Amino acid sequence: MKEFSYHRPTDMDEALRSAEHGGARFLGGGTNLVDLMKSGVESPQRLVDVRFLPMAGISATADGGLLLGATTTNSEIAAHSEVRRRYPALSQAILAGASGQLRNMATAAGNLLQRTRCAYFADPAEPCNRRAPGTGCGALSGEHHNHAILDWTDSCVATHPSDMAVSLALFDADVHYRTSMATGVVPFSRFYRPVGDTPHEETALPDQTLITGIALAPVTSTLRSRYRKVRERASYAFATVSLAAALELDGDRIVDIRLALGGVASRPWRARTAEQLLRDGSATPDLFRAAADAELSAARPLRDNAYKVALARNLIPAVLAELADTENH
Structure with missing residues (x-):
């Protein structure tokens, strides 16, 4: 060092x-x-x-949502009664994301800004456009069994590691920040940049920015959410594929549906194609499977990670079926 x-x-x-x-x-x-x-x-x-600095704590916002202070620990967020009651997928994602010791230290803002766990990024001796722009992507033709199947480019095939960020994609979060000149807000949907040809430009934050908080939009009391993580071992491990899902039904009709996948792209992947197909439809296994197929039709698996397509295709209808059963009981 x-x-x-x-x-x-x-x-x-x-x-x-x-x-x-x-x-x-x-x-x-x-x-x-x-x-x-x-x-x-x-x-x-x-x-x-x-x-x-005084940036810790969880408080109500004027519109009925929650504000997570930037230095609030992951453990504090996961254990908070209002998070567990209104945004259970967030609590579940954090608990699935790391050991208790890490959750006690890791902060909300730091979680969003963590870097990929790609082995080529982590080794300065290997080529990596994300770490050293212009050097190439070693994973593209090398070891990539746990890399991206969606939205990757020849510049980078790494995935984003955060479980918490996948769940935040469901809740219309806003990231609040300060610079020496001004304060600002970035909608979470635009917080992570598409990988494109500049994978080293990971977020939409200006230079020398201090994140001050993450605001969660209010949700209805009937919106149910869940986070499910598939990983190579039950202990602390990064997601092979994960899913954050939120569902609201009126009888069998899908009133609100939100889906975000982890472990499949360089950023949390909001499954807009599947959501569009599901919204206002009937909550049936056939529709759930059709939505998964539609979302994964854009997948471009690499040589060694096509298994992720099948995992995601099975995970989406399984979690939706669980949520629908919860709603109906």
Whole structure:
């Protein structure tokens, strides 16, 4: 690990001023950034520790949603009574995402900003356009059994690692931030950039930005949600394929449907094609399967990961059937 300076500011203005120095990075729980520093992937000249700034806690918003403070720990979010009652898929995703020790340290903002776990990204000796633009994508023709099947390009086939982010895609979240000049909001649907030819440009945040909170839109009391994660082992592991789903029925008619897949693309994948087919339809196994087929018709599996298409195709109707059964009972 290379030498770096460490600064713990006492307020947000000081944090932003401190980050204006070249090579500075904000530090929250450090569960991802510190590992990347140890491996040589990240080499900031200064760490600006924002964990003790007044950005923690969960509060109600004026419109009836919830605001998750940027430095609120994953454990606090998962255990919060209103999160569990109104946004259960979020709580379930966090609990599925990491060990208890990591959840106690990891922060809400840090979770959104974690980097891919692609082995080529994590090894400075390997080619990786996301880590070193212009060097190529080693995974494209190399080891890629757990890489993307949707929306990948020749520049990058890595997947996004966050379980929490997949669930947030359901709830029309907004990411609030501050820079030294202004405050701003990025809708979660636009927070992660498409991989395109610039995989190193991962989010829509301006430079030197401090995330201050994540706002969840209000949901109806009859919207049921669930998060299901398929992984290679039952203990702490990243998703092979995951699904966050929310369903609201009026009898058998689907009033509201929201689906997001994880482990299949460089960002949480909102399954808009499947949603469009399901909305206002009857909650039947045949329709659930047809929706999964429609969404996965755009899949472009690589040499060794076609199995993910079958996993996702089976996961969508299975979780929807569980939600529909819950709704009807």
